[in-house]
Amino acid sequence: MEFLLVGFKALLNPQAILWLLISVVLGYVTGALPGMGAALTISLLIPITYYMDSALALIIMGTIFTICVYGGSLSAILLNVPGTAGSAATCVDGYKMAQKGEALTALGVSTGASFFGSLGSTILLILGARVLLKPMLALGSGEYFWITVLGLTIIASLSNKGMIKGFIGGCIGLLLSFVGQELITGSLRYTFKSFYLMDGFELVALIIGFFGVSEVISMMTTKQKQIASSNKLTGSLWRGMIAPLKHPWLTIKSFVMGFFIGVMPGVGYSISTWLAYNSAKRSSKHPEEFGKGAIEGVIAPECSNNATVGGSLLPTLLLGIPGSDTAAVVLAGMIAHGIMPGPQLFSKTPELVYTFYVGLLISGLFIIAMGFLVLPFAAKVTVLPLGYVAPAVAVLCFAGALSINTNILDAVVIAVIGCIAYWMKKMDYPIVTVILGFVLGPIMEQNMNRAMLAVGGSVSGLFASKLSWIFIALAVFSVTQNIVRQIKERGKKDEEVVS
């Protein structure tokens, strides 16, 4: 407890407060702009933090990480363009709410959920650091493989207009993920002798193309004059912010899920948000409302993605194993400051660690502050004429694509993908399944190969442990439940048509 007080005292100086405010603004802007993200922002700030106190540098990195993840929901809800990979799930229901004129409510929900996710994961980090880590790291390649298969079964629940279309989308995503160099064997696949394709496609480029550019085409061709269905915004920011309190079990389940998935190295918030979304849909009394603007559809992914921040920092601080790509950049920043991760960090310099925790707690409070200050103005984008919004979004999308590798070919890729995605959307193919397949494909393949190599190349490596069978059972249950649900819904629709 005394170390927490030391942490609070360390922040009570003008320099720390100023840098905290700068980090919050930077994190929010870069989170909202597609293509930028926390990893890029933190990596650019590391040289600036060389001349600072190590504790302050850690706080800056943690704050940008937290606020950036939250900031991604702004463009996801208002424009259907996820600012970060973790906000893709928020697009599904958040944008639908914005289209109904409830952008303020949706933004409020994301603010409240992000706050609770951030708060919950920081508390878990403070209370349970060493206790939680051991069981999570006991998972091997076989278990990770089945976790990703479980993640892919979410496709079944995301495919409201037919599971076949959803699985086709997932296959397209998986196929796109195979392009480039295979990680274990090093062999080149589907590169057609192109240098550009040797590195494979970038996730951010795919997200910008599938969500952003396709949405620009939709905005340009719709008869609607603005994003919202009416000229007036009917939502309430405050009502949105307290919505997670009205769904306490969903909020707790989502941040616990996000935290534990964040702990798993290499898994990240791209997956935790979808798992949380799927879980929320399955446990909801009104699952048919998901995909049409369900508040729970925004609470679950937003709570989960902010909880993943704390989770991914746990193995980073304790073992030097980054839980995500952004955590890897934070680790690089720590090492640059001579802060070596590991148990000695907690035993020899606990005040440093607790100052960092305090920084994370306070950045959670800044989420609420940003909500009240920025969102009422930001929500007005949904009532601006689409003739002005669509071109601006298009330019932002292409700038985001160019920020990945400063390569014009990324811009070409998002243009082509955007056109294909628009066509898929018109035919009711759920494009989110493409992203899910793309994200999970490499993790699944890597772990499959590792698990098989560990037993001399045999498939039995995937079924070796009891934990694997638990995940297999969960995956089978997930698919079966969705098939049964869709059959029931189709039966109900047929009855309605006949009557």
Added chain:
Amino acid sequence: MKKTDKKEPKPEELIFAILIVIVGIAGFIIASDFSKRAKILPRFVTALMVVLGGIQVWNNRGEFAHMKNLNGFVKNKTLLLTILGILVYPLALRFLGFTVASVLFMFYLMYIRGLRAYLKMAILSVSVPVVVFLLFSSLAHVHLPTGPWGF
């Protein structure tokens, strides 16, 4: 009792399904050249694509009769012009630079969307790319393409 609702013809569903089957077959054949371990999942996924695409072709086999409805796409001028603009814009980025290409692109999109308040369009077309250029180059030190005029 029969369903009485009339389904809107969607021949593009059939075309997309056929394309999925073709891509699946091509992907499966190309994967034969990969190393042993590297071809496992690609072959599985492409085979699955062929099966799922085949099911979709079967489900939409009635759309063969509605192929003439495809010209609806060509008749949608705004859609065609938007897609054309989006595909040409990356090439314009290469030769004109981010700022100039974006100014022209934004004005073009606003025009085909039906806006005619030329002053407002001009102000927005210039200010948004300039702000985005400054944001990305100064905040993130991203080198956006510059044309022969340096911006």
